[in-house]
Amino acid sequence: MSMTRERINIPVEKLKWMYETMVKSRYYEDVMVEAYNEGKKPVFNIGAGPVPGEMHLSTGQEPAAVGICAHLTKDDTVTSPHRPHHHAIAKGVDLNRMTAEIFGKVTGLGKGKGGHMHLFDPEVKFSCGGIIAAGIPHAVGAALAAKKKGKDWVAVAFVGEGAANAGGFHESLNLAALWKLPLIVVVEDNAYGISVPKSGSTAVASNDLRAAAYGIEGAYVRNNDPIEMYLASEEAVRRARNGEGPTIIEIETHRYLGHFQGDPEMYRDKEEVPNLRKIDPITKIxxxxxxxxxxxxxxxxxxxxxxxxxxxxxxxxxxxSEYPAPEDALKDVFSS
Amino acid sequence: METIEKRMLTGNKAMAEAIALEMERDPTVFVLGEDVGKYGGIFGSTQGLFDQFGADRVMDTPISETAFIGAAIGAAAEGMRPITELMFVDFFGVCMDQIYNHMAKIPYMSGGNVKLPMVLMTAVGGGYNDAAQHSQTLYATFAHLPGMKVVAPSTPYDLKGMMISAIRDDNPVVFMFHKTLQGLGWMDQLDASISHVPKEDYTVPLDKANVVREGKDVTIVGLQMTMHYALEAAEKLAEEGIEAEVIDLRSIAPIDKETIIKSVKRTHRLIVVDEDYLSCGISAEVSAIIAEEALYELEAPVKRIAVPDVPLPYSRPLEQFVLPNANKIYDEAMKLINEW
Incomplete structure (x- = not known):
């Protein structure tokens, strides 16, 4: 696809911000690959090294995050799933404290209690979680709160295409449509729910089509294109702020790495990722x-x-940073 | 001298072999769940089944637990024997209505006229820093609710034998397998996750605990990882001249009271170790059984070692602080012997 000057109806500063944020996000995941592998070679053990546990990286999926976050302020809410780093970075989450959390340190966003799938930065209204589709109702709630408070804030829920088949997706969109809430659900179609391809999990070609089922608007962004994502988001955010209700945006994006680090990826062709990297969105922009x-x-x-x-x-x-004291495990169950 | 050929299998292969044998024997058995097809289950529970039986009998599903667990219920009511996988037990939240209000209650509400011969298998356990939404065992959450058999085998031998029993059982069985005991290449490599497994089909009952080590001084009850920790602690205690009896609970619902009571009558001391939360859990249940039926056999208070009532934290020092281990069991046993 060619991009002409006429098509790039984007302020220069926004474009540069998108570029910088994509570069930052990509480099963040590169650093994370190295850190995660530490202590896991020659024998891979998911519980070993300075960054243990599951690690879901977003390399290749940056356009979804920057295209819409370019329109958000810290008053807008973002919820994110198990693959959250690109969203967090684009939303302006404190990078030091986010990284410390991933390393399980006491200086982390959750003092080491949450880890990479459970990052909470209320300063910029960002949260994520490890249960598929569970962030959508939270975004509905944030949108409801904005409406009740009389603010023009919006809420964005990022999900993978697999989440569109979960009950929480349907219930949330129906409710948000009914109450005409300022909600945007961004479906990142990275083609696989772990190993199951999109075609093996739904008969619907693209999830923006589901918008019709809820009586709302839908948009589809092809080719992992950050510019198109920016433009589709601009319209969705404008509608949301004007009280015109929710939108589903699906973006065709690409996951360059495994579902998690250590995924043997037997379900896809070895040539797939090298070919995708040739049309990389960061290079393109x-x-x-x-x-x-x-x-x-x-x-x-x-x-x-x-x-x-x-x-x-x-x-x-x-x-x-330091690790938390072991007995700190007993704190924070209830607020004091 | 007669030699016995050992056939060493990991936990996951023992499970998959059990399912394969039953699928060969019974055409009504089929598998459905997320990534159970070509991937072979995230924790290897269906490894090789897709190649052997094809996509019609080993079905990948969308991330739609309410729909596919509910569908397993519907198929079971029609006389099929579905095995469905909830990838992590922690994900029960999105589909507990199907599990508890339907799977567990339909047989009862129908006065026994509807049978649900199905298996809900699910991965449990932590210890590898997967944090609060992917590390729980939730043994007691399921065992508390009547209408489901709940088992948690600790060895490859039992994983195979109890899976075959579960598939053949006419009741819904929740089959909890511990991730770390699956013997997967990408997790901790434990000796306990690999053992001799006979090739042929065999069954292990779904209602019997197993005395895995005999002793006269203290009874330690555990299951899955905590049973293996108990064995490790028992070896150390033996060096001090203390003989611990270790019971592998295996079945949580129903719970094998008789084996526990018999053991306490012999040892007069009881420690219960659980990777689940402390309050209102298995450790409380086992303690209550002894309080009700063998209180005067005790020469010391019952001790419980379990996850204190906090969600599983991510960071290593925090998680290790809350999880049971062999040292904690050893220390508690020493105190129990020396102070009483």
Whole structure:
């Protein structure tokens, strides 16, 4: 697909922010791959190393996060599933404390209690969780609260395409439509629910079509395109802020890594990911900025350095932080 | 000298073999769940079944637990013998209505006229830093609710024998397998997760505990990981001249009272170890059984070791603090012997 200047109806600063955030997000996951592998070689053991447990990385899925978060402020809510890093970064979650949480440190967002699937940063109204589709009703609640408070805030629930087949998806959208809530459900279609391809889990071609079932709007973004995602989101967020109700946006995106780190990925062709990487959205947006004269080589290089420094700083903060005292496990069950 | 050929299988292969044998024997047996097909189950419970039986009998499902567990109920009512997998027991929240208000109650509400010969298998357990929504055992949550048999085998031998029993049983059976005892290449490699498993089909009852080590000084009751920790502690206690009797509970509902009471009558001391939450759990249940039926046999208070009443934390030092282990059992046993 060609991108012409006419099509890029996006403020330059937004475009640069999207680029920087995608670079940061991608580099974050690269660093996380290394950190996660530490202590897990030569024998992989999910419980070993400085970052144990399941690790679901978002490499390749950055366009979904930046395309819509470019329209959000810290007053808007984002809920995210088990693969949350790109959403958290795009929403402006404190990178140091997020990383410390992933390393299980006391300086983490949840003092080490939550881990990578359970990040909560109320400062920027971000949360995520490990149960499929469970974040959608929470976003409905946030949207309801915004409406009750008379604010023009919106709530965005990110889910994978697999979640569209879970009961929580339907109940939430029906309710949000009924109450005309400022909710946007972003379905990241990365083609697989763990090993099961989309075609093996639903007879619906794309999940924006389901919008008709709830009497709301739907949009579909092809080719993992951050620009198209930005434009579709702009319209959905505008409608939500104007009290015109919910939208489903499905984006065709790509998961370059396994469902979790250590996934043998027997369910997909070995050539699939290398081919996808050839049409990488970060490269595409960089080429676009250069060819359209939006940024120079020097500028993009500066952006990259800045983005990576944020990640490196967060990494060092996390590594240097202390573990919680073991008996702290008993705290925080109830608020005191 | 006669030699016995050992046939070493991991927990997951023992389970999958049990299912395969029953599928060969009985055309009404089929499997449905998330990633049970080509992937072979996230924790290997259906490894090889897709290749052997094909997509019609080993069915991948969407992430729709209410629908596919409910469908297993409907198929079971029609005389099929479905085996359905809830990937992590922690995910029960989205489908508990089907499990408890329907699977567990339909046989009763129908006055026994509807049978549900189905197995709901599910992965339990923590210890590998998977945090609060992927690390629970929830043994007691299921065992508390009448209408389901609930089992939690601890060895490859029992995983196979109890799975065959579960499939042949005319009642709904919740079959909990511990992730760490599946013998998976990507988790802790425990000796306990691999053992001799006969090739042929055999059954292990769904209502009998197993005395896995005999002793006269203290009874330690555990299941799955806590039973293996108890055995480890017992070895250490033996070095101090203390002989612990270790009971593998295996079945949580029904619970084998007789074996526990008999043991306490012999040892007069009881420790119950549980990877589930402390309050209102199996450790309370076992303690109550002894309080009701063998109180005056006790020479010391009953001791319970379980997850204190907090969700499972992520960070390693926090998780290790709340989980039972062999040292905690050893220390508690030493105190029980020395102070009473």
């Amino acid at each position: 960089r080429d676009l900025m250069l060819s359209e004269g939006i940024a120079t080589e020097e500028e993009t290089a500066q952006i990259e350095v800045r983005a990576k420094k944020d990640v490196d700083d967060a990494y060092h903060f996390a590594r240097e």
